[in-house]
Amino acid sequence: MKNIVIIGATSAIAIETAKYFAKEGAKLFLIARNHDKVMAAANDLLVRGAAQVGTDTCDLSNIQDHQQIVTNSNDFFGSVPEAVLIAYGTLPEQKRCESDSNYAIQEFTTNGTSVISLMMLFGEEMRKVGSGTIAVISSVAGDRGRGSNYLYGSAKGAVSLFSQGLRNSLFKSGVKVVTIKPGFVDTPMTKDVPKNPLFATAEEVGVSIAHAMKSGKNVVYVPFFWKYIMMIIKSIPEAIFKKLSL
Numbered sequence: 001m002k003n004i005v006i007i008g009a010t011s012a013i014a015i016e017t018a019k020y021f022a023k024e025g026a027k028l029f030l031i032a033r034n035h036d037k038v039m040a041a042a043n044d045l046l047v048r049g050a051a052q053v054g055t056d057t058c059d060l061s062n063i064q065d066h067q068q069i070v071t072n073s074n075d076f077f078g079s080v081p082e083a084v085l086i087a088y089g090t091l092p093e094q095k096r097c098e099s100d101s102n103y104a105i106q107e108f109t110t111n112g113t114s115v116i117s118l119m120m121l122f123g124e125e126m127r128k129v130g131s132g133t134i135a136v137i138s139s140v141a142g143d144r145g146r147g148s149n150y151l152y153g154s155a156k157g158a159v160s161l162f163s164q165g166l167r168n169s170l171f172k173s174g175v176k177v178v179t180i181k182p183g184f185v186d187t188p189m190t191k192d193v194p195k196n197p198l199f200a201t202a203e204e205v206g207v208s209i210a211h212a213m214k215s216g217k218n219v220v221y222v223p224f225f226w227k228y229i230m231m232i233i234k235s236i237p238e239a240i241f242k243k244l245s246l
């Protein structure tokens with residue numbers, strides 16, 4: 001994989017995936033909202049072996065700017081990219097979501113609607129050329145609604161289901177869609193979450209994402225054991241689940 005767009009490129013997880021591809025000499029186009037952070041990431045990736053690194057800044061919640069991102073990325077590579085990784089996100093305050101609908105919708109836009117917009121736009125570009133890989137970081141939180149984080153969970157659930165439909169829609173055209181479902185990862189996003197033995201490092205998850213992108217898998221839980229944890233979580237009857245305060 002040599003021509004890769006990374007959207008939300010300053011995410012701790014995305015940086016680790018980018019480092020993996022930089023070592024392989026890939027050409028990378030990084031998109032993030034913070035100019036200084038994305039420039040620092042670009043310089044680091046060049047030192048690590050990336051063939052070329054381009055950057056673009058955008059608040060990715062602004063869906064009206066997404067077409068321009070696609071155009072800029074095609075211009076950078078001189079063609080439709082070989083792969084796109086969509087990695088940005090926020091961890092909303094669930095309690096605030098329950099009393100402030102503007103905040104809740106803004107957070108849903110960031111984690112759900114805007115991600116869907118980018119998948120659609122890059123999906124259509126790749127459909128036209130008949131190749132490519134779209135990888136999106138969803139979450140195990142999207143597998144079942146829980147009282148403690150259902151705004152985030154429902155946005156990720158929308159991303160998971162949309163990516164599944166897109167995968168089916170693009171299959172015959174030769175385009176792959178990889179849905180990535182991490183469990184707990186120790187990154188700035190979870191800095192206030194008490195740590196437990198299930199936490200993975202950003203490096204471990206970032207490298208697993210690179211492997212999943214290269215192999216073109218459909219759905220990948222990272223680390224793998226979350227597949228089995230979520231099988232159990234999903235199998236609990238709703239009548240019991242709603243009493244568990246999870």
Ligand SMILES: NC(=O)c1ccc[n+]([C@@H]2O[C@H](COP(=O)([O-])OP(=O)(O)OC[C@H]3O[C@@H](n4cnc5c(N)ncnc54)[C@H](OP(=O)(O)O)[C@@H]3O)[C@@H](O)[C@H]2O)c1
Pocket residue numbers: 008009010011012013014032033034037058059060061087088089090110137138139140181182183184185186187188189190
């Ligand atoms: N950490 C976990 O436990 C965990 C678990 C499951 C899934 N995930 C998912 O993994 C992905 C990466 O998260 P992470 O853990 O690596 O966290 P992170 O290091 O905090 O990265 C989040 C990134 O999203 C960017 N971002 C947020 N809102 C944005 C916006 N409106 N426009 C542009 N960029 C925006 C942030 O940009 P700034 O740097 O400018 O703030 C930051 O680079 C997210 O999709 C997250 O939901 C994380």
